[in-house]
Amino acid sequence: MKVLSIQFNHVRNLKNQEISFFSPIQVFYGKNGQGKTSILEAIYFAGTGLSFRTRHTSEMITYTKNTLSCFLEYQDQFSEKSLTVSIEKDKKVFFFLGKKISQMEFFGNLNMIFYIPEDVMLINGSPNLRRLFIDREISQTNSFYLHQLRKFSNLLKIRNKYLKEKLYENEEYTIYEEEFVKCGSYLIEQRKKYIHEISKFVKKIYQNLFDSEKSLEISYKSFLHFENTNSLLEIQEEFRKEIEKKREKEIQYSFSMVGPHKDDFVFLLEGEDAKLYASQGEKKSIIFSLKLSEIDILSKNKQELPIVLIDDVTSYFDRQRCESVLQYLKEKKVQVFLTSTEILNIDAKYYKMEKGEVYEITDS
Numbered sequence: 001m002k003v004l005s006i007q008f009n010h011v012r013n014l015k016n017q018e019i020s021f022f023s024p025i026q027v028f029y030g031k032n033g034q035g036k037t038s039i040l041e042a043i044y045f046a047g048t049g050l051s052f053r054t055r056h057t058s059e060m061i062t063y064t065k066n067t068l069s070c071f072l073e074y075q076d077q078f079s080e081k082s083l084t085v086s087i088e089k090d091k092k093v094f095f096f097l098g099k100k101i102s103q104m105e106f107f108g109n110l111n112m113i114f115y116i117p118e119d120v121m122l123i124n125g126s127p128n129l130r131r132l133f134i135d136r137e138i139s140q141t142n143s144f145y146l147h148q149l150r151k152f153s154n155l156l157k158i159r160n161k162y163l164k165e166k167l168y169e170n171e172e173y174t175i176y177e178e179e180f181v182k183c184g185s186y187l188i189e190q191r192k193k194y195i196h197e198i199s200k201f202v203k204k205i206y207q208n209l210f211d212s213e214k215s216l217e218i219s220y221k222s223f224l225h226f227e228n229t230n231s232l233l234e235i236q237e238e239f240r241k242e243i244e245k246k247r248e249k250e251i252q253y254s255f256s257m258v259g260p261h262k263d264d265f266v267f268l269l270e271g272e273d274a275k276l277y278a279s280q281g282e283k284k285s286i287i288f289s290l291k292l293s294e295i296d297i298l299s300k301n302k303q304e305l306p307i308v309l310i311d312d313v314t315s316y317f318d319r320q321r322c323e324s325v326l327q328y329l330k331e332k333k334v335q336v337f338l339t340s341t342e343i344l345n346i347d348a349k350y351y352k353m354e355k356g357e358v359y360e361i362t363d364s
């Protein structure tokens with residue numbers, strides 16, 4: 001996939017503008033606070049309806065305004081397409097090829113990977129962040145998963161409400177619980193599969209790009225004992241057993257103690273938990289490998305290459321590593337958008353950012 005152009009109105013400090021892209025690698029450079037991250041955010045928002053900075057996308061609206069819109073044209077293996085997202089009165093509106101659609105229909109058309117300095121939180125931060133990441137990634141190519149995810153979150157709320165109101169003797173509760181198990185088991189099955197698949201790619205990328213001597217693995221951590229759970233039915237069975245074991249405690253504490261909402265995954269470097277043992281630099285490389293593995297996953301599952309957005313590229317890597325990463329991306333033939341505080345020593349299209357304005361640098 002390739003982004004052909006973007007047009008944005010009232011995004012953060014950016015001046016309303018339209019920019020067309022012709023090059024495999026584009027670099028936005030400029031001093032601090034000029035709008036570099038904001039432009040990547042605008043591209044990501046136009047493509048996914050989400051921000052990589054905040055869950056409250058209305059924060060992206062320019063301070064003095066109350067609406068925002070982003071329009072993006074892209075090309076996939078079939079044809080040229082367009083996407084629009086706007087925020088009006090705190091509500092997001094989505095269009096695909098000029099036709100209004102729902103957020104569920106919108107998400108997953110254009111695939112993007114971003115890498116920002118805060119991403120190290122995926123190792124250091126709470127399980128919640130990792131679940132959010134994995135759910136978002138699977139949903140990109142599996143809309144049924146997204147659907148089940150929403151259903152599960154709803155069932156979880158209902159189940160907790162019944163527990164709180166001590167209505168667990170109620171017949172309806174039993175029905176909800178069975179749905180909860182079925183839906184939750186599907187999520188676990190898919191996540192487990194995904195982690196297994198991505199772990200192989202991540203290991204290879206880490207060894208190729210960062211450290212040929214260390215072995216990196218990702219492992220899914222669940223309340224279930226996976227030794228005896230492979231099929232969906234086995235997961236369901238195990239899930240029911242775990243609920244039985246926790247039944248009294250759940251009643252005592254009034255919330256659902258087992259389920260995919262409690263699961264997590266860990267990065268193991270040389271078999272040890274990276275959160276505890278990896279160095280700062282290693283953590284950055286681990287997350288970067290994780291993000292790059294998305295390229296392999298998407299090209300395998302969807303026969304498409306995602307767009308790669310990397311914010312503040314020189315803050316993660318020294319010059320040599322930066323070059324090998326970009327060489328890797330070039331060989332993969334993905335379209336890349338980078339930001340940096342200085343011009344890089346790479347063959348790319350450069351754009352200078354100044355006070356929210358983008359200046360295309362023409363080749364001399």
Ligand SMILES: Nc1ncnc2c1ncn2[C@@H]1O[C@H](COP(=O)(O)OP(=O)(O)OP(=O)(O)O)[C@@H](O)[C@H]1O
Pocket residue numbers: 011012013030031032033034035036037038039059060061062063064312341353
């Ligand atoms: N909603 C908003 N409306 C207007 N300006 C905003 C809004 N949100 C953030 N800003 C401002 O936009 C400017 C650009 O922010 P941005 O993070 O894009 O800068 P940057 O070029 O990436 O800087 P750095 O190199 O420090 O990362 C900042 O001065 C920021 O305070």
Ligand SMILES: [Mg+2]
Pocket residue numbers: 036037038311312
């Ligand atoms: Mg920035």
